[in-house]
Amino acid sequence: MKIIKTDELLNLINNLGKEMDIWAPVGDSFERVPSLKTVEIPQGTTHFSAKEIFFPKEQTLLTYKREDGNFELDSVPLPDAKGVIFGLRSCDLVAIAEMDEFFTGRTYTDVYYQKLREGMLLFGVACKQAAPTCFCNWFDPDVPVNPGVADVYLYPLENYLLATSTTERGEKMLSSFPDADEESLEKLERFKLESIASLPEKQETDGLADRIYELFDDKQFWQGTFDRCLGCGICTFVCPTCHCFDIQEEIINRVGRRYRLWDSCQFSLFTLEASGLNPRPTRFERMRQRFMDKLSYSYKEFGKYQCVGCGRCVVMCPANIDIREVIAKSCTVSRGGG
Amino acid sequence: MDSVTSQIRERAKALLSEGKVDVVIGFTEGTIPFTARPVAVAHPEEVECLVWNRFCRLNLASYLRQFKDKKIGIIAKGCDTRSIAILCTEQQVNRDNIYIIGIPCEGMLSRKTLRERFGDTPEKVEIKDDIIEVTTSGKKESVPISNFLDTACRFCIHPNPVVYDEMIDDEVPIRVSQEEHYSLLREFEKKSPDERWKYFREEFSKCIRCYACREACPTCYCEECFVDSLNPKWIDKGFSESDLSIWHLTRLYHQAGRCVECGNCSAVCPVGIDFNVMTQKLSLDALQMFQYEAGMSIDEKPLLQTFKQDDYNDFVM
Amino acid sequence: MPEEFNPKILAFLCNWCSYAGADLAGTSRIQYPPNIRVLRVPCSGRVNPQFLFKAIQVGADGVLVSGCHPGDCHYLTGNYFARRKFLIAKNLLELIGIDPGRVQFSWVSAAEGGKFAEVVKKVTDKVRTLGPNTKMVKKKLEV
Numbered sequence: 057m058k059i060i061k062t063d064e065l066l067n068l069i070n071n072l073g074k075e076m077d078i079w080a081p082v083g084d085s086f087e088r089v090p091s092l093k094t095v096e097i098p099q100g101t102t103h104f105s106a107k108e109i110f111f112p113k114e115q116t117l118l119t120y121k122r123e124d125g126n127f128e129l130d131s132v133p134l135p136d137a138k139g140v141i142f143g144l145r146s147c148d149l150v151a152i153a154e155m156d157e158f159f160t161g162r163t164y165t166d167v168y169y170q171k172l173r174e175g176m177l178l179f180g181v182a183c184k185q186a187a188p189t190c191f192c193n194w195f196d197p198d199v200p201v202n203p204g205v206a207d208v209y210l211y212p213l214e215n216y217l218l219a220t221s222t223t224e225r226g227e228k229m230l231s232s233f234p235d236a237d238e239e240s241l242e243k244l245e246r247f248k249l250e251s252i253a254s255l256p257e258k259q260e261t262d263g264l265a266d267r268i269y270e271l272f273d274d275k276q277f278w279q280g281t282f283d284r285c286l287g288c289g290i291c292t293f294v295c296p297t298c299h300c301f302d303i304q305e306e307i308i309n310r311v312g313r314r315y316r317l318w319d320s321c322q323f324s325l326f327t328l329e330a331s332g333l334n335p336r337p338t339r340f341e342r343m344r345q346r347f348m349d350k351l352s353y354s355y356k357e358f359g360k361y362q363c364v365g366c367g368r369c370v371v372m373c374p375a376n377i378d379i380r381e382v383i384a385k386s387c388t389v390s391r392g393g394g
Numbered sequence: 395m396d397s398v399t400s401q402i403r404e405r406a407k408a409l410l411s412e413g414k415v416d417v418v419i420g421f422t423e424g425t426i427p428f429t430a431r432p433v434a435v436a437h438p439e440e441v442e443c444l445v446w447n448r449f450c451r452l453n454l455a456s457y458l459r460q461f462k463d464k465k466i467g468i469i470a471k472g473c474d475t476r477s478i479a480i481l482c483t484e485q486q487v488n489r490d491n492i493y494i495i496g497i498p499c500e501g502m503l504s505r506k507t508l509r510e511r512f513g514d515t516p517e518k519v520e521i522k523d524d525i526i527e528v529t530t531s532g533k534k535e536s537v538p539i540s541n542f543l544d545t546a547c548r549f550c551i552h553p554n555p556v557v558y559d560e561m562i563d564d565e566v567p568i569r570v571s572q573e574e575h576y577s578l579l580r581e582f583e584k585k586s587p588d589e590r591w592k593y594f595r596e597e598f599s600k601c602i603r604c605y606a607c608r609e610a611c612p613t614c615y616c617e618e619c620f621v622d623s624l625n626p627k628w629i630d631k632g633f634s635e636s637d638l639s640i641w642h643l644t645r646l647y648h649q650a651g652r653c654v655e656c657g658n659c660s661a662v663c664p665v666g667i668d669f670n671v672m673t674q675k676l677s678l679d680a681l682q683m684f685q686y687e688a689g690m691s692i693d694e695k696p697l698l699q700t701f702k703q704d705d706y707n708d709f710v711m
Numbered sequence: 712m713p714e715e716f717n718p719k720i721l722a723f724l725c726n727w728c729s730y731a732g733a734d735l736a737g738t739s740r741i742q743y744p745p746n747i748r749v750l751r752v753p754c755s756g757r758v759n760p761q762f763l764f765k766a767i768q769v770g771a772d773g774v775l776v777s778g779c780h781p782g783d784c785h786y787l788t789g790n791y792f793a794r795r796k797f798l799i800a801k802n803l804l805e806l807i808g809i810d811p812g813r814v815q816f817s818w819v820s821a822a823e824g825g826k827f828a829e830v831v832k833k834v835t836d837k838v839r840t841l842g843p844n845t846k847m848v849k850k851k852l853e854v
């Protein structure tokens with residue numbers, strides 16, 4: 057654990073900024089900024105997550121030319137960006153770890169993602185005070201103070217910060233700073249306790265995956281929740297772990313490209329088959345799919361929930377569909393022997 | 395308890411117990427500030443959850459089609475009733491299966507504007523007559539409600555239910571004149587074409603293509619939207635300024651004579667694109683050129699499904 | 712001197728009238744500007760406003776839709792419906808900043824070769840004074 061003063065941290069990041077982009081929370085989302093002016097970030101999360109930096113909402117995969125009915129591959133534009141992302145919350149870091157696993161950790165490595173991800177230095181900031189819509193602790197009580205995959209992870213104490221790192225490159229950046237003294241470490245312990253205490257009462261998530269799985273056919277359970285879903289894709293677009301994409305072609309004046317863009321399981325086209333059959337024909341099946349995937353399938357397949365408790369969909373859903381209620385309701389249903 | 399709320403509950407209970415309707419679509423308290431959430435109540439004992447307040451922003455007509463096979467009771471503001479009328483005219487729902495409980499509307503508050511001012515999650519929100527009291531980090535502020543009226547509501551000329559089976563409470567006075575109704579548009583039209591394009595290209599380029607505007611719009615109900623069609627492929631799905639403009643232009647065009655200026659599309663847009671100028675334009679064109687107002691009765695033919703021989707012709711060479 | 716701007720204008724011509732009118736202009740050797748690219752359609756009512764948007768997108772500096780005179784539509788009412796749609800689409804385009812001179816409509820019968828040439832001349836002149844269209848265009852892929 058290192059001690060770092062506010063202006064030292066600003067210098068560190070702004071120096072990095074001479075060679076790379078600086079991203080920081082600005083208003084609703086993470087934006088490129090010319091320089092970092094403050095290390096204070098708003099409570100809770102931005103409306104949009106940082107996933108767009110590694111997983112752009114539109115990305116060209118290859119380009120081609122069309123001559124006399126033939127297609128000729130033109131280029132494979134691998135992205136190349138370097139940046140430092142400041143102000144990630146711990147839930148964002150958990151989400152990035154999940155994205156990493158999805159895009160690069162399993163059978164297939166997605167080079168487009170990998171290139172962008174590797175170019176980014178992650179600066180996480182521990183939560184002093186959770187926002188009322190935060191519920192990261194439901195999945196793991198220590199999240200709000202957990203460095204996760206951050207290169208540098210910061211604990212903002214009163215007038216300076218403590219910093220730690222989980223990667224080699226992060227360690228290097230911190231090497232010149234002094235180690236934390238006893239007093240700071242004590243303060244850190246208090247900070248952590250306060251942070252964790254600022255979160256809402258934990259809902260039981262042991263066995264959640266099975267509980268939700270069993271509720272698949274229980275219309276009664278979903279009623280009241282699904283009646284409201286408009287089927288817009290906002291929840292999936294703001295979610296830091298939603299990673300589904302669609303691949304499209306576009307040709308203009310004989311120059312074409314293949315590109316991918318964000319897709320959403322809330323769209324009817326998502327599951328529409330060439331035969332015309334749609335296995336998730338209505339908003340109800342699609343709404344249920346999101347919860348099944350986040351809270352059950354992902355856990356059963358890969359041992360992780362695909363919800364990190366950041367509360368973004370809770371805040372952004374125009375119809376006020378609240379995933380916290382789904383989790384809470386699933387507890388009472390099974391406790392009541394239903 | 396507010397008297398409208400109690401009357402709604404009473405009426406919903408009666409309708410459900412008499413078996414007149416299978417379900418009542420209305421609003422209930424939300425789980426986050428500045429929000430009332432839509433709810434479908436199916437049992438008389440559940441009616442206690444229904445509420446009426448200044449956050450009942452959504453146009454509930456958007457939910458009608460999914461209850462098609464049921465007898466539906468619906469709590470409806472002025473704009474909701476007009477959308478319902480259109481859905482009936484367009485034979486998406488059957489008027490005989492719908493029982494409309496009309497509510498004169500004093501104007502709903504914009505969650506977006508409130509959030510910009512007070513943050514997403516203040517500790518406490520209370521409305522006392524025309525004042526909204528919001529407590530953030532222990533500090534209470536009282537601000538006139540009118541500062542937070544949704545843009546669509548600010549310019550609304552039909553706050554009172556237009557088509558209904560019964561009405562709760564007395565009609566409210568109309569807040570703007572026909573002319574004031576279009577003031578956003580009038581102001582905007584003073585700009586030069588280049589300035590207008592600059593404005594719209596910036597607005598449109600914020601779009602993330604979540605299609606929430608479409609999903610929330612009560613009259614955007616196509617089984618296959620043009621933007622999703624692959625054969626023919628009308629439009630590319632990328633983020634070029636051109637495709638984004640054409641997406642919004644076409645969607646709005648499809649609302650000609652059907653848009654009731656409820657403002658749902660602008661209200662749900664997660665990046666805050668404001669469609670109100672465009673919807674005012676649609677409305678003004680329909681009114682001025684064709685003496686037509688969307689959703690004022692269920693017997694009138696939709697604007698673009700009919701014509702008059704002496705329709706305005708001066709723009710044709 | 713910069714090169715003179717030669718606008719590209721896409722013309723949707725109804726098969727039963729304006730298209731024949733264009734033919735007549737040709738066979739009667741009535742001169743009109745060579746700036747139009749003609750697309751024959753079965754009726755002005757066939758022209759979906761989306762076509763207008765698309766034309767502008769792929770680089771037309773102007774669009775012309777021409778059909779039978781009111782009352783003369785081969786399908787009786789196609790042009791009446793079209794007239795309502797066009798007016799609304801045109802006004803929306805104007806609202807977002809696309810000059811109304813770039814999207815024009817005319818009624819030209821099969822017998823009106825002269826009028827057809829006149830219309831094309833008017834539209835071309837107008838678009839020429841407006842200059843190349845840069846709004847809403849997607850000529851090249853943005854990679």
Ligand code: SF4
Nearest residue numbers: 100147183186190192
């Ligand atoms: S969900 Fe947890 S980690 Fe995320 S902002 Fe809230 S308290 Fe912090």
Ligand code: SF4
Nearest residue numbers: 285286288291373377
């Ligand atoms: S849950 Fe909410 S945000 Fe998600 S699709 Fe449904 S209405 Fe939209």
Ligand code: SF4
Nearest residue numbers: 611653654656657659
């Ligand atoms: S276009 Fe927008 S304002 Fe018009 S009816 Fe649809 S949601 Fe309402």
Ligand code: SF4
Nearest residue numbers: 614616619620645648
């Ligand atoms: S935008 Fe047009 S095609 Fe798409 S749902 Fe709305 S009305 Fe239908």
Ligand code: FES
Nearest residue numbers: 725754755778785
């Ligand atoms: S046939 Fe010519 S306009 Fe209809």
